[in-house]
Amino acid sequence: MAVVALYRSTIGKKVIMAVTGFIWVGYVVLHMFGNLKYFVGATSINGWAEFLRTFGQDILGYSGFLWVVRLVLVSAVLLHILMAYQLTQLDWASRPVRYSGRNYLSATFSSRTMRWGGVFILLFLVYHILHMTVGNIHPNYEELKPYHNLVVAFRDPIQVVFYVAAMIVLGLHLYHGVWSMLQTLGVNSFPRNATLHRVAQAIAILVPLGFISLPLAILLGIGVRP
Numbered sequence: 001m002a003v004v005a006l007y008r009s010t011i012g013k014k015v016i017m018a019v020t021g022f023i024w025v026g027y028v029v030l031h032m033f034g035n036l037k038y039f040v041g042a043t044s045i046n047g048w049a050e051f052l053r054t055f056g057q058d059i060l061g062y063s064g065f066l067w068v069v070r071l072v073l074v075s076a077v078l079l080h081i082l083m084a085y086q087l088t089q090l091d092w093a094s095r096p097v098r099y100s101g102r103n104y105l106s107a108t109f110s111s112r113t114m115r116w117g118g119v120f121i122l123l124f125l126v127y128h129i130l131h132m133t134v135g136n137i138h139p140n141y142e143e144l145k146p147y148h149n150l151v152v153a154f155r156d157p158i159q160v161v162f163y164v165a166a167m168i169v170l171g172l173h174l175y176h177g178v179w180s181m182l183q184t185l186g187v188n189s190f191p192r193n194a195t196l197h198r199v200a201q202a203i204a205i206l207v208p209l210g211f212i213s214l215p216l217a218i219l220l221g222i223g224v225r226p
């Protein structure tokens, strides 16, 4: 079958990585904009959390849409990891003798950190969901009150440092990831290359900056209302 043949081929695996990565890029961009509602106020960001649960509820029931999104995200991340693992194995098998000195000339810092960066982001994600969605490792979690949950969490400078570090790693992963994704999907061709490079750069810088603005603002007391 064509799908199985594609899955077995190296290019097929890269396409799966690119498509699942694209799903997550879309999610982080929307999530970052959703978070910026913090600056509008508690009603705005809490209303967004409520909206995500009531959207389409006539058809899918309360939180039904959110569960569909969660299912897509979990499937995408699992496939992304599986493909990363298989491509790494193929890469290592193609040169069984390790280079004595690595040639980093054509590799950027961001491309060299993809594997460990990916593992770190995965660990961050598990921590983050327990922290902000399940709430069991949050000091004072309240259901459907992201404003309160964020303000309480980011009073702690250690949490802020951890989240900022995770967003820097995310930025590096996004930079190389978005660029590779565009190449795999064949979007790059000579005249558009420079523009697409800038798109990858803009996403890799603006998304982490948007995310980081929130914990930093809370730590500095900006936008915090009783």
Ligand code: HEM
Residues within 6 Å of the ligand: 028, 031, 035, 048, 049, 052, 066, 070, 073, 121, 125, 128, 129, 132, 133, 144, 146, 149, 150, 163, 167, 170, 211, 212, 214, 215
């Ligand atoms: C400073 C950075 C971040 C902050 C402050 C933040 C904040 C939040 C908050 C408040 C929630 C709960 C929302 C709700 O209950 O409706 C949440 C959920 C979530 N966040 Fe983040 N987030 C950040 C970064 C990220 C990143 C980088 C990712 C992905 C790589 C991510 C993925 C998720 C996921 C998957 C959920 C669970 C959504 C659900 O299933 O309900 N977050 N985040």
